[in-house]
Amino acid sequence: xxxxxxxxxxxxxxxxxxxxxxxxxxxxxxxxxxxxxxxxxxxxxxxxxxxxxxxxxxxxxxxxxxxxxxxxxxxxxxxxxxxxxxxxxxxxxxxxxxxxxxxxxxxxxxxxxxxxxxxxxxxxxxxxxxxxxxxxxxxxxxxxxxxxxxxxxxxxxxxxxxxxxxxxxxxxxxxxxxxxxxxxxxxxxxxxxxxxxxxxxxxxxxxxxxxxxxxxxxxxxxxxxxxxxxxxxxxxxxxxxxxxxxxxxxxxxxxxxxxxxxxxxxxxxxxxxxxxxxxxxxxxxxxxxxxxxxxxxxxxxxxxx
Amino acid sequence: xxxxxxxxxxxxxxxxxxxxxxxxxxxxxxxxxxxxxxxxxxxxxxxxxxxxxxxxxxxxxxxxxxxxxxxxxxxxxxxxxxxxxxxxxxxxxxxxxxxxxxxxxxxxxxxxxxxxxxxxxxxxxxxxxxxxxxxxxxxxxxxxxxxxxxxxxxxxxxxxxxxxxxxxxxxxxxxxxxxxxxxxxxxxxxxxxxxxxxxxxxxxxxxxxxxxxxxxxxxxxxxxxxxxxxxxxxxxxxxxxxxxxxxxxxxxxxxxxxxxxxxxxxxxxxxxxxxxxxxxxxxxxxxxxxxxxxxxxxxxxxxxxxxx
Numbered sequence: 174x175x176x177x178x179x180x181x182x183x184x185x186x187x188x189x190x191x192x193x194x195x196x197x198x199x200x201x202x203x204x205x206x207x208x209x210x211x212x213x214x215x216x217x218x219x220x221x222x223x224x225x226x227x228x229x230x231x232x233x234x235x236x237x238x239x240x241x242x243x244x245x246x247x248x249x250x251x252x253x254x255x256x257x258x259x260x261x262x263x264x265x266x267x268x269x270x271x272x273x274x275x276x277x278x279x280x281x282x283x284x285x286x287x288x289x290x291x292x293x294x295x296x297x298x299x300x301x302x303x304x305x306x307x308x309x310x311x312x313x314x315x316x317x318x319x320x321x322x323x324x325x326x327x328x329x330x331x332x333x334x335x336x337x338x339x340x341x342x343x344x345x346x347x348x349x350x351x352x353x354x355x356x357x358x359x360x361x362x363x364x365x366x367x368x369x370x371x372x373x374x375x376x377x378x379x380x381x382x383x384x385x386x387x388x389x390x391x392x393x394x395x396x397x398x399x400x401x402x403x404x405x406x407x408x409x410x411x412x413x414x415x416x417x418x419x420x421x422x423x424x425x426x427x428x429x430x431x432x433x434x435x436x437x438x439x440x441x442x443x444x445x446x447x448x449x450x451x452x453x454x455x456x457x458x459x460x461x462x463x464x465x466x467x468x469x470x471x472x473x474x475x476x477x478x
Numbered sequence: 479x480x481x482x483x484x485x486x487x488x489x490x491x492x493x494x495x496x497x498x499x500x501x502x503x504x505x506x507x508x509x510x511x512x513x514x515x516x517x518x519x520x521x522x523x524x525x526x527x528x529x530x531x532x533x534x535x536x537x538x539x540x541x542x543x544x545x546x547x548x549x550x551x552x553x554x555x556x557x558x559x560x561x562x563x564x565x566x567x568x569x570x571x572x573x574x575x576x577x578x579x580x581x582x583x584x585x586x587x588x589x590x591x592x593x594x595x596x597x598x599x600x601x602x603x604x605x606x607x608x609x610x611x612x613x614x615x616x617x618x619x620x621x622x623x624x625x626x627x628x629x630x631x632x633x634x635x636x637x638x639x640x641x642x643x644x645x646x647x648x649x650x651x652x653x654x655x656x657x658x659x660x661x662x663x664x665x666x667x668x669x670x671x672x673x674x675x676x677x678x679x680x681x682x683x684x685x686x687x688x689x690x691x692x693x694x695x696x697x698x699x700x701x702x703x704x705x706x707x708x709x710x711x712x713x714x715x716x717x718x719x720x721x722x723x724x725x726x727x728x729x730x731x732x733x734x735x736x737x738x739x740x741x742x743x744x745x746x747x748x749x750x751x752x753x754x755x756x757x758x759x760x761x762x763x764x765x766x767x768x769x770x771x772x773x774x775x776x777x778x779x780x781x782x783x784x785x786x
Contacts, residue, residue: 318741457631
């Protein structure tokens with residue numbers, strides 16, 4: 174197991190390194206940083222001065238190493254728009270995004286797993302078909318549109334819930350439903366297929382033959398095996414939610430890093446955009462690694478193999 | 479006897495070919511499966527209709543999708559009290575005929591969907607074939623590239639690239655193509671791994687066929703089914719993401735009629751004219767459902783016998 178994990182960790186580091194290089198390239202692609210820093214009215218000499226001051230006249234790989242070295246020490250540069258440190262801006266808003274992502278994932282799991290289990294225990298029944306129809310609908314629903322519909326129905330017509338901002342728990346309900354619905358179908362389908370496979374296996378037939386109760390067969394034996402891929406998918410989904418929250422945060426004006434990234438793109442504030450891209454990627458890489466570890470821990474075939 | 483053969487045998491007396499004992503040809507089996515698959519039929523019909531509407535857009539409407547008429551602003555659809563038959567789905571905030579914009583918007587969605595899926599399929603399937611066939615270091619490299627791709631927050635990267643390179647349709651298609659190739663690569667790779675140890679590939683190797691010939695002539699045709707199924711799913715995703723990007727103002731640029739952009743423009747009026755948001759949303763929703771069902775249908779229909 175240790176070899177497996179070391180191998181995975183090495184890949185993760187390599188991927189993280191590559192992502193950081195791509196993120197760095199993204200910043201350079203966005204145009205001449207020195208003239209952006211110097212301002213619109215700057216003369217060529219001033220731009221050259223700024224370029225020299227920030228080390229922008231040095232070879233690219235040295236610039237990258239400098240940037241990476243600073244980033245590793247928590248210095249992600251400053252926003253071109255507000256001149257505040259990027260790490261401060263991210264730190265200020267990351268809580269909102271984490272809360273939204275976690276709530277969405279929990280919301281999705283709480284509905285998708287029971288639905289998948291029930292659908293698998295009664296294949297081709299009406300509830301199975303309903304679950305399938307639900308997942309087809311969920312997959313085809315544009316999340317920003319779904320968000321707007323929720324705003325119209327629950328925010329404007331019924332006036333039950335606030336529709337923008339992140340001041341209270343209630344502000345998170347509509348965004349959570351919107352974002353959670355986008356990952357629910359995949360989790361439901363995976364649970365269902367996993368349960369179908371598990372229920373069809375020899376060990377379940379064995380467990381039933383031994384006369385174990387239906388509940389024990391279902392939850393202790395079948396679900397425990399079916400849930401393994403769902404754990405991986407959940408970790409991956411959380412990474413996706415952190416990056417994908419940009420749309421939902423923008424619809425509901427939730428002040429998280431997705432909304433920050435969106436605003437920064439509009440303001441061509443690329444140091445912020447680049448930092449968020451790299452940050453979200455790193456979290457994703459960490460989460461997939463974590464899911465490998467959890468899976469290795471839960472699954473004796475990996476743990477002992 | 480599989481269920482398909484069973485069904486075929488039962489249908490024999492009706493067709494009158496009582497002496498025929500041969501198993502039905504694969505083509506026939508597929509046609510039968512297709513016609514008895516409601517999801518596939520629904521998907522195919524909606525898809526076909528959308529394509530026809532997109533192609534014949536100028537014939538279907540007498541309005542210009544760009545022509546503004548400020549005297550005709552925000553007319554509600556025909557079914558509401560103040561609606562008029564002159565504008566079946568009403569007009570938008572600039573007095574443009576909404577049905578016309580919806581019809582022309584189908585062009586954008588389809589171009590983006592087909593284009594992005596084609597680019598993504600080409601990239602992903604090539605990588606998957608290389609990784610799956612050659613294995614070893616080539617495979618490790620392919621998987622590493624896939625991992626990097628998966629780690630990047632796709633929508634954020636697409637938004638930034640579009641803000642840098644501009645939101646022309648070509649650019650949006652190219653950027654979305656770069657966003658959706660990973661599933662092609664992963665599936666093509668694993669299918670290729672299974673096929674390359676099959677007897678017919680071994681036979682081709684034994685008679686001295688070149689690697690290119692084996693990959694293109696033996697493996698690719700057998701991978702194609704899977705590629706087409708994924709292409710439909712990714713086409714649907716591309717249409718959804720294009721709509722989202724355009725909605726955020728960083729996709730297709732106004733005044734081009736894109737469904738996502740129409741929702742974004744209708745958003746300012748959504749409390750009093752909710753149809754401006756509802757109509758293009760339903761269009762996206764129905765098209766995406768249709769494409770997904772078509773893809774699932776193709777997968778079921780082309781599945782080896784007995785798997786259903």
